[in-house]
Amino acid sequence: MKSNPTTDQMKRGEFLRSLGMSSAALMAFYCMGTTLTSCSKSNDDPAPATPGTGTGTTTGTGLTGNADSAKGAINYTLDLTDTNYSKLKTAGQYAIVGSTLVAKVKGGNFIALSKVCTHEGTTVQYRSDSDDIYCSNHGSEFTTTGAVKVGPAAKALTQYKTALSTDGNSLTVTA
Ligand code: FES
Known part of the structure; x- marks a missing residue:
């Protein structure tokens, strides 16, 4: 019992x-x-997290703010004079910053997208040759605004806003 x-x-x-x-x-x-x-x-109550450095796979100096979508809204600034990000002054280059992919595309504009492939979450990359975003896992392709070009991914990558400072030395990315 x-x-x-x-x-x-x-x-x-x-x-x-x-x-x-x-x-x-x-x-x-x-x-x-x-x-x-x-x-x-x-x-x-702890004060709201002060913008820090070092989120994401590219860590260290040159980044202030939140680049990690798990920690809230994306809102960060990159110092393009810092060695971690200075390559972004060159068209065709990209960097993975926290949860995002930032690129200076072929045409010279900056883009920022979620780095997470909407198929199964692999980190995507920017391809300057074809001026698009590619996932090496199963071959999905996205446009530079995040729209799906080729599956199996069915959902667009989240797009973030970018703003370049007037001196061209810092790039702000916001949700
Ligand atoms: S995880 Fe990107 S295509 Fe499958």
Whole structure:
């Protein structure tokens, strides 16, 4: 026969009584603890993450902000004078930055797309020869705006906005 819930409850009750506290006293104690905890929590909430460096596969200097979509909205700036990103001044080059792929396409414009192939999640690459985005896993191809050209991927890559500073030395990518 399985355990009898009534017996179990009685056992718990007896145990609490054996501690010398009524269940009401225990509840009051528990609630007070909860209130105190939540009070101190609301005062100690960590500040929103300050833009940091080093998200994604390209880490280190030259990046401020959030390049990782798992951490919230994409919003970061690349220092194109930094050695990590200076290649992006050259048309036909690209870099994987956090969850994104950033490229200066053949025509000279900047693009930023999700790096995650919508088929099975492989990191995509920019191909300057064909001026498109390619997934080496199963051969999906996307346009530079993220639309599917060739499957098996069926969904477009998320496209982000890019803005180049007037001096051409920093590129901001936002959702
Ligand atoms: S994961 Fe990209 S085509 Fe399959």
